[in-house]
Amino acid sequence: MIKEDTIIKLDDDKEYYVLDSIMNNNKNFIMIGEIDSVKDEITQNVKIMVYDSESNKVRKITDSSLLYELVTTFASRVMDKES
């Protein structure tokens, strides 16, 4: 599992900050934001991905239905943290 507040590097040789990470049904879904290498800050290029620990690979979630479920789940977590 990739933990929240971790920095990862993908094949595009860019660094990403793990904004949030959830486990569900043995799958690790992460919300990552690209890091601006010059300013060293998180950009608005945010993606939701699923991490496969066996292959150590991530796959971008683009299916609307699944994306919807994940976004709303992340949203509820944000609200829980803020409340």
Added chain:
Amino acid sequence: MNSDAYLDLAKELYENNTWSKDVFSKRVRLYAKSMGVEDAVIEDFIERTTMPKEYSIEEKREILSAIKLDEEELKYGDVVNFIDDARVNKLFELEEKLLGKDKIYDYYKSAKKSILPNKENNNITSNTSIDMRKKDDNFLKQPEPLDLDSKKPFVVPPRPIVEPLDTYDINITTGKKEDVTGEKVPEFKAPERIEEDANEVTGALSDNEDVNEATSTLSDEQKKKLVVPPISFDDMPSTEEEYQKEAERITKEEKDSSVRIVNASPERIEKLKKGKRKIINFFIKTAIVIVAFNVLGTVGGIASVIGYLYFASDIKNGRFIPKNNFQRGIGKVVETIMNIGVSKEEDKEYEEKGRTR
């Protein structure tokens, strides 16, 4: 246009209480030609609407009726252009006495269609208001534009029917709703606090007097919940183009990628962490709108429960300040959604008191 000749002709029509072919032809030729209608079109009209003998009023009515066109064929603008002339109104008054009110309007619609085959030939202009508009308000009336700035009390709309989300299997590899791999995508459930929050949340954008009246019977704690400060919308796209661009980025396919963990200093993590909340807020708010619309359509999408809750939370916490019509539109939809979960008794109370949200 020679208005004297035209009005003299109309007067003659009225005073003689007759309508010979010659008079009719002269009148049409004068009137139509002055508007630039081609001679051939005028002659065709005269030929089709006259007979070689004098007609009684009833017979003329039959002729007019025979050439009457379907009302739907006539465009609103054509009618207005044709009758929007003070001189024509005088003629209307005269001809009403001759033909009767029930036929005169039909006649002008017919005449307009016949002698003015296209709009380019119609050169009539006038700033004078016209009586004919009063004769058929429904036909001439234009819908009023939406006033999103209106401070009128918010009327609780009918409760939208939101179908429960399907439970389905999604192959993560393909993204399709089919059980190819046998692996079921976990079912994410909406938090149970939705209805509870919906009951708590009330909207802003309201008239203080209405709120005071409506809240006079509530406890201090309840009143506190009803007071909604201005809301910020700064951390969201503000135009449809920006949403479109973001939608394309979010749904764009990408290749699988291997992952390498970067060893970062705690100081760097802390620095990045400071901007985390703003980025998450932007993404979630934007993505909720985009993916909800993609999945559930316009109404159902924005009505998605968590999406509603997230916006409602912002409204409740005073972070929602729409700056343009597009953002106000979203705000209105969210306000509508806020009614989901509100009890029927409260709905009645809102309607009876004209309470704003």
